[in-house]
Amino acid sequence: MTLGLLIKPEAEADIRAAFAYYEQHAGAGGRFRDRIEALLGQLTELPNAFPVLYQNVRRALLRDFPYSLFYVVEPARVVVLGVLHQARDPRSWPRT
Numbered sequence: 001m002t003l004g005l006l007i008k009p010e011a012e013a014d015i016r017a018a019f020a021y022y023e024q025h026a027g028a029g030g031r032f033r034d035r036i037e038a039l040l041g042q043l044t045e046l047p048n049a050f051p052v053l054y055q056n057v058r059r060a061l062l063r064d065f066p067y068s069l070f071y072v073v074e075p076a077r078v079v080v081l082g083v084l085h086q087a088r089d090p091r092s093w094p095r096t
Helices: 009-025 029-045
Strands: 004-007 052-054 057-061 067-073 077-085
Touching: 004 009, 004 029, 009 029, 009 077, 029 057, 029 067, 029 077
Parallel strands: 004 077
Antiparallel strands: 052 057, 057 067, 067 077
16 A cells, blocks of 8 residues: 655755755756655655654665655655755754
């Protein structure tokens, strides 16, 4: 069963900022977007495939880019909380 998907506005902003950076600096914005879309598809198909880091928050690593996608699994959907560069400390980002 495929779950629904909700991307929080903060996570959408994270994705847009990273896309803009890669598009401007490396011309790789399209590839970044493709990797995000593929990972989001994985999350809705196999939401429990990635490890729990804290309480019920899970982390999925983005292929080919140094970003982590943080999310929670609800009964009917996956909620993406944020997308952070792996050099950032997730504790500095207190989102609920």
